[in-house]
Amino acid sequence: MSEPALGFRSLDLVDPATFVDNDVHGFWRDVRAENPVYWHPATDNNPGFWVVSRYADVQALYHDAALSSERGNVLDVVLRGNDSAGGSMLAVTDGPSHRKLRNLMFSAFTPRALAEVVTNVQLRSTELVSAVVGAGCFDFAAEVAEQIPMNTICDLLSVPSADRRDLLRWNKMALSSDRADSSDLDALSARNEILLYFVELAEERRRKPGDDVISMLASAEVDGVALTVEEIAVNCYSLILGGDETSRISAICAVLALIENPDQWDALRTGAVDVDSAVEEVLRWATPGMHVARTARTGFAIHGHRVEAGDIVTLWNISANNDESVFHQPRRFTLSRSPNKHLSFGHGPHYCLGAFLGRAELRALLTALTTQVTRMELCGKPRPIYSNFVSGYDTLPVRFEMSR
Secondary structure, eight states: OOOTTTTTTOOTTTTTHHHHOOOOHHHHHHHHHOOOOOEEOOOSSOOOEEEEHHHHHHHHHHHTEEEOTOOOSHHHHTTTTTTTTTTTSGGEEEEEEEEHHHHHHHSSTTTTHHHHHHHHHHHHHHHHHHTTTTTTTTEEEEIIIIIHHHHHHHHHHTTOOGGGHHHHHHHHHHBBBTTOOOOHHHHHHHHHHHHHHHHHHHOOOOSSOOSHHHHHHOOEEEEEEOOHHHHHHHHHHHHHHOOOOOHHHHHHHHHHHHHHHHHHHHHTTTTTHHHHHHHHHHHHOOBBOOOOEEESOOHHHHHHTTOOOOOOEEEEEHHTOTTTTSSSSTSSTTTTOOSSOOOOTTTTTGOOOHHHHHHHHHHHHHHHHHHOOOOEESOOOEOOOOOSBBSSEEEEEEEEEOOO
């Protein structure tokens, strides 16, 4: 395997603390310049893997049939072996099976199907922001950001209100933690809790279907065969995980970035910048899902390196979204940035099913802020998330004010 070039400062991309204790954007800038593709060495506990950092390469490999998602699509899973949901969960299914399952689920995520959901998102965002304006210091993560995406996805799935707090708690542990010393066992336990919960809910909806996504999946067939309750559960797990993490973390990063860049807040608040443009820059800036993992089906060459069949290949969105060859001054938060073809929702066949809904949630939040808040300021230090997959903050102490 190719070792990093002389002078290249490698970081352990498996260790969650790496992304809190280091200047990761400086690291990725060096990687793109010196070793855009390199082999991350194995450790005592994990095998090695390829790291791909430049936008053009990451975008191209999202489409490449030489790579498979079925062994897993995040490092924590694929480094341990095969994903047990491979071939059943949309995110870790390829080829014809993926297309059929995606077509089945996509019907619930079209703009027309989500019209009422988006209206509820707008109302919920307005109410949540209104409740904290002028209330002194509060945790934006807990009081606002956590309440919008989880409740939205739970509305789609008709998850009882009494169960949503537990789902949020498990979800926050599944791929990240607010502690540097959290264990893999904590994350695995949280994932199992979510899956067991949705197995029970799928069984219930199969007996008594309603007007929700779980009931739709419970009554659907692929090639004349009904989905098992386990297949329904893993896809609900995927929706909860993706639908909550991306929007929650993006919302937290949005408010922090607007506070740290008052000129951009003024431009957004006064209408000098379009809200839709602002949404795209928030998604690029936050890049909540730092990477995706794939496994090589066959050997191929990239930048003079030979990737062998069976090798793990990681595509780093956080680096691609800050590639200077694509984004001018990428570490400058610029709400009017155009074009802004970020990869925060992925690309190609596995492009995020909930992208429209994720954008709608951010749009609703930014609109609620601009219409109800004049001044935002930090009143404490944000607490970072410890994860090698999601990037952001777990808390954000702030104060919102409205001039009368």
